[in-house]
Amino acid sequence: IIEFVARRISDRDLWNFVYPETRSIYEMLISFIDYHKKNAPLDIVQFFDGASEGGRLLESQLYIEANARVEMRLQFAKEYAAKAKVIDFEGKKAALVNVPSNFSSEVGDILGKDHDFAIMYVVGGNDYVAYSLRSNKETGANVEVIAKQHFNGGGHINAAGGLGTLETLRKLYSMQVLENKQ
Numbered sequence: 001i002i003e004f005v006a007r008r009i010s011d012r013d014l015w016n017f018v019y020p021e022t023r024s025i026y027e028m029l030i031s032f033i034d035y036h037k038k039n040a041p042l043d044i045v046q047f048f049d050g051a052s053e054g055g056r057l058l059e060s061q062l063y064i065e066a067n068a069r070v071e072m073r074l075q076f077a078k079e080y081a082a083k084a085k086v087i088d089f090e091g092k093k094a095a096l097v098n099v100p101s102n103f104s105s106e107v108g109d110i111l112g113k114d115h116d117f118a119i120m121y122v123v124g125g126n127d128y129v130a131y132s133l134r135s136n137k138e139t140g141a142n143v144e145v146i147a148k149q150h151f152n153g154g155g156h157i158n159a160a161g162g163l164g165t166l167e168t169l170r171k172l173y174s175m176q177v178l179e180n181k182q
Contacts, residue, residue, distance in 0.1 A: 004057070005029070015109065015137075015159070021058055023074075027066040077106035084111055084118070087175040092116035092141050096172055098123075101130060105159070108134025112158075117141040121169065129169050132161045 008025040011018050019025075057063055084097035095111035095118040104120040111118035117135040124130055131151045133143035135158045143160040147153035153162020 015105070021063075021067075023070040024063055024067040025057075027070050027073075028062055031066065031069075073103075074106060077103055077110055080107045081110040085173075086115060086178040087172065088178055089116075089119075089146075089172075089175060093178060094119055096121075101132065104132035104161075105134065108132060108159075112136040112140055117143050117146065119172065123166070123169070127166045129164050129166060130161065131164060131168075132159075134159055 005025055008019055008022045009029065011022040012026045017023070080097060080099045080103055081095075084095040087094050087096055093115045095115045097107060097111070097118070097120055099107050099120045099122065101120075101122050107120055108118045112134045113136055117133055117140050120132045120134070122130050131147070131153065133147055133151070133155070135141050135143045137158050140158060142157050144155050144157050147155055147160035147162045151160075151162025151164050151168070153160055155161055
């Protein structure tokens with residue numbers, strides 16, 4: 001069971017989603033860790049062995065509940081993505097949207113499919129803005145370079161982030177709007 005779960009964790013971390021149950025297995029793991037923080041590493045094996053009920057992990061109540069939470073999370077992500085403005089960012093079609101940081105990856109994945117890249121942001125204290133950038137693996141822009149050049153950040157080719165000020169955000173909103181998704 002551990003190898004099964006480890007493959008799903010890797011699948012999610014690489015944002016491949018080759019296995020249909022990846023999101024739900026990951027949700028089960030995160031829920032378990034959140035609930036059992038201090039002994040989590042020692043108890044994870046027992047948790048998944050118990051949840052599997054002799055190898056039937058995907059039929060367990062824990063999996064069913066996790067799957068429902070994943071579906072709800074993806075629905076919220078679609079609603080956030082629908083609020084994006086599409087701007088001309090140095091000749092690239094970029095979707096710009098304010099979302100809670102724990103939804104950045106899902107929203108970025110949705111928006112990255114139809115745009116060169118997506119910029120998700122959240123305004124924090126001291127007038128700083130946290131930016132999360134995502135792009136499509138096959139057709140998207142190199143957001144690592146964009147994050148370094150414009151957001152004092154870095155990351156990977158398809159997933160990056162950084163920090164800026166409210167002035168940075170004002171500049172983004174002053175760029176030509178190509179489409180307003182609302």
